Amino acid sequence: METPALEIQALTVELLLRGAGGVRRRAVVRDVSLGVRRGETVALVGESGSGKSTLARAALRLLPAAAGSVAWDGVDVTRLSPARLRPLRRRIQLVFQDPQASLDPRMAVGSQIAEPLAIHRIGSPGDRRRRVAELLDQMGLPRSIAGRLPAGLSGGQRQRVALARALAVDPDVLVLDEPVSALDVSVQAQVVNLIVDLQRRRGLGYLFIGHDLRLVRWLADRTAVFQGGRIVEEGATEEVFTRPRHPYTQLLLTSSPPAR
């Protein structure tokens, strides 16, 4: 069987909460198992505060695991040292909801796209410039944009830059955390089409976190429903949407806008 590009097994993530009684530990993700294959989109749905983003950050090893494991392309990274982890980080990249917050406002767009290449010491400066031009082409952005600052771009353009930056190091998996919900309605479809197209061309695996259930249904091969830090239901997207088995999934589906 093919090794999943991302495999999460029995993962528990604890956050440290500082309160009146000192520091407490609270398990925000509990005993979660989930895999993402190349070319596959797996969606995480559930109300805000259910632990979706915490799971995503643990999958990226931006948060430590209290129990369980995370593997990238079959390599267990759960307890790797920062030095051992660094060269592997290029395999899995993150795109945030708000490109305004995730891009550096003072750095030219081209340099931001090239930055991960420099960090991973990939290619010569000339190679990197060529790579940036190539990525801009693929994102449907004019090459002239490379010298501009993010503030001069529209929301849709900024999210394309964030995608280019994430894809610069040729990852296997992208974690897309609400990648279009901050965009204007008329621009969302452009970015969704780009995301689909990139997957088709590069065989990327996507872990997609989304609020918009219609978009999830349209985009995802499999859907995992999150509640209180656990996956309460997981399956083929059409199966989950047409025959939800867990009461929470049923509630989630009935409370979203009806299909027309």
Add this chain to the structure above:
Amino acid sequence: MSLSLPAGRAHGLVGESGSGKTLAALAIMGLLGDRARIAAGAIRFRGEDLRRAGPRRWRALRGHGMAMVLQDPLSALDPVRRVGEPIAESLRLHRHLDVRGAREEAVVLLNSVGLPDARRAAAAYPHELSGGMRQRALLAAALAGDPSLLVADEPTTALDAAAREQILTLLDHERSRRGLALLLVSHDLSLVARHCDDGSIVYAGRIVEAGPTGRLFSTPRHPYTAGLVEAGLALDRPRRAAGHALPVIPGSVLPVERFGEPGCAFHERCPRADSACAVTPPWSARLPGEGVACHHPLEAS
């Protein structure tokens, strides 16, 4: 921009970020502040010309005559006041209740907007409530003065799907129960179609199409409206495995610096644009409150 809001009806003002829809809502509430002003036109509320209203009159109107609900309830609520306090204050001011009566009435009001343990919620601080509960509390505060106009600016955008429909249903309910005129400002045309009687589509600071929401949704006439409808409907079709891409409105929204340039503001993105669109399209009304500003509107087939 021209709009008319009859009592008991809900009007959706639909536009993308930067379209000017929120500015229009703030103008109606007299909340433009120092950085913007009404340059021309009139706003009449129950026959009264609001441009003549001074600060005192505005204070009396806001809360009692008209009230507003904002997108983010956390920033609209005072973090160091208990949730019931501003509601009770409004009740004292507008309904002339005494301290104790106002406190009791605030609990009644919180209960009526669906807060399960209203007495406890009234004594809680905003951060102790969930987003949906905060928005309910804010709605209770807005209703405390028994307004006849409620302006709700993206009231559910910050909420998740379950809380969103609950709040919208609550708005529907309060509107019909109280005979409120509701102006619902939203970027989401399908949401407006489900919860409003009438709608206006705003693009680059102008209303480009208006009409009953059913008609706007089923037979849009402005190409921009049609693009928004199409983008929404496409998600209900067979999924992308079949090789479909989502239909797209090309380009991006007009930046504010370019508002008011001659010609149709949408023409650079419009599949129907031609040389005629260099001239600003006039508003052509079919019926009062229903019309389109386009040189080449789509016709119902």
